[in-house]
Amino acid sequence: MTFETAFTIDTSSIKYGPGVTREVGYEMKRFGAKRVAVFTDQRLSRSEPVSITLQALGAEGIETAIFDRVRVEPTDVSFKEAIRFAGDGKFDGFVAVGGGSSIDTAKAANLYSTYPTDFLAYVNPPIGEGLPVPGALRPLIAIPTTAGTGSETTGVAVFDLLEMHCKTGIAHRALRPWMGIIDPHNTRTLPKMVAACTGFDILSHALESLTALPYHQRSAPANPTLRPAYQGSNPISDVWASRAVQMVAENIVRAVEESNEEARAQMLLAACFAGIGFGNAGVHLPHGMSYPVSGMVRSYIPEDYPLDHAIIPHGMSVILNAPAVFRFTAPSNPKRHLYAAELMGVDVSDADPLEAGNLLSSAIATLMRQLGIPNGLSAVGYTEQDVPKLVAGTLPQHRVTKLSPRPFNETDLKQLFLESLICWH
Numbered sequence: 001m002t003f004e005t006a007f008t009i010d011t012s013s014i015k016y017g018p019g020v021t022r023e024v025g026y027e028m029k030r031f032g033a034k035r036v037a038v039f040t041d042q043r044l045s046r047s048e049p050v051s052i053t054l055q056a057l058g059a060e061g062i063e064t065a066i067f068d069r070v071r072v073e074p075t076d077v078s079f080k081e082a083i084r085f086a087g088d089g090k091f092d093g094f095v096a097v098g099g100g101s102s103i104d105t106a107k108a109a110n111l112y113s114t115y116p117t118d119f120l121a122y123v124n125p126p127i128g129e130g131l132p133v134p135g136a137l138r139p140l141i142a143i144p145t146t147a148g149t150g151s152e153t154t155g156v157a158v159f160d161l162l163e164m165h166c167k168t169g170i171a172h173r174a175l176r177p178w179m180g181i182i183d184p185h186n187t188r189t190l191p192k193m194v195a196a197c198t199g200f201d202i203l204s205h206a207l208e209s210l211t212a213l214p215y216h217q218r219s220a221p222a223n224p225t226l227r228p229a230y231q232g233s234n235p236i237s238d239v240w241a242s243r244a245v246q247m248v249a250e251n252i253v254r255a256v257e258e259s260n261e262e263a264r265a266q267m268l269l270a271a272c273f274a275g276i277g278f279g280n281a282g283v284h285l286p287h288g289m290s291y292p293v294s295g296m297v298r299s300y301i302p303e304d305y306p307l308d309h310a311i312i313p314h315g316m317s318v319i320l321n322a323p324a325v326f327r328f329t330a331p332s333n334p335k336r337h338l339y340a341a342e343l344m345g346v347d348v349s350d351a352d353p354l355e356a357g358n359l360l361s362s363a364i365a366t367l368m369r370q371l372g373i374p375n376g377l378s379a380v381g382y383t384e385q386d387v388p389k390l391v392a393g394t395l396p397q398h399r400v401t402k403l404s405p406r407p408f409n410e411t412d413l414k415q416l417f418l419e420s421l422i423c424w425h
């Protein structure tokens with residue numbers, strides 16, 4: 001095998017500032033769009049961020065049509081509905097206002113209305129065919145209203161494939177929004193549990209990209225087109241990921257519990273920083289394991305989420321696996337795991353490298369406990385009997401799990417899920 005010798009860093013253009021949503025019309029006009037579809041969810045459709053967006057686009061003479069049926073944690077069915085809307089509307093630009101769900105839905109709508117084909121064609125293998133996107137997409141501006149996914153900076157769109165009860169996605173550089181508009185005013189009304197889950201998603205993005213298999217330990221692609229978007233950790237993504245870990249550790253409690261303005265602004269920036277990190281380096285086991293955890297939910301509904309469907313929010317399903325995973329991966333690079341713990345505020349000056357995994361995992365668990373995250377998979381409805389199915393649902397998530405810094409097999413995965421049933425005693 002020849003090892004990889006190159007890596008790339010791509011990101012969206014970013015505009016940051018309190019109140020800067022009002023510049024979306026100016027930006028869309030600059031991109032040449034005249035008829036724009038605005039994607040959002042029902043909870044947000046009458047919110048200030050959406051009305052300011054519509055107003056700003058209208059003020060520049062841009063026609064708009066709103067799609068407010070984005071599903072929180074989208075599915076293939078909800079994606080297809082959005083794709084039909086985009087196809088029928090003959091749009092030349094897209095705006096997404098909302099969390100990762102709205103942004104990812106707009107990415108899919110943009111892709112399939114520009115290059116229509118069978119739905120599974122662009123979906124990640126082995127579930128879909130993983131065909132590369134044929135060319136450039138239309139302008140998409142993402143305006144996040146949660147500080148979490150960092151979807152405004154990445155070329156990834158995630159959804160649940162209902163018939164297989166699993167989460168998968170579409171990943172290609174061309175999906176990346178042309179611009180992310182990051183406006184701290186837009187996270188003012190974030191409910192507590194939503195802020196906590198999305199905050200832990202940021203933390204895990206940053207920790208996973210920081211500890212992912214280094215890019216030069218992956219095999220080299222046969223040609224540059226085949227180089228994956230998720231390339232492994234590298235010196236540039238490390239900078240963004242490290243800073244994001246620190247920002248989350250310093251701000252998550254004040255942002256969630258007090259909705260403190262400055263802390264919320266820092267979390268929104270941290271989401272973007274972590275997005276630049278993992279959008280190029282990738283994530284690994286906590287995300288790979290989270291997909292069946294979310295996909296196989298039976299009846300769990302957390303506080304502050306809509307009551308119409310059972311849901312284990314993305315950030316929650318990720319962080320529940322994280323403590324066990326980092327104990328497992330620490331031996332691959334104890335120094336880096338210790339550094340991650342240090343970024344979270346742990347004093348590691350006299351730490352034994354053998355303790356790296358425990359130190360990092362207990363720092364994560366302490367924050368989870370403090371912010372009311374359930375104590376492990378058993379607290380969201382899973383038992384030991386579910387573990388084989390959770391393992392089976394993780395194995396197809398190659399795109400992310402192959403970036404685990406430590407090789408693993410089915411037995412290891414089983415052990416990781418068993419340890420994740422309860423996170424702290």
Ligand SMILES: [Zn+2]
Binds near residue numbers: 149205287318
């Ligand atoms: Zn995530």
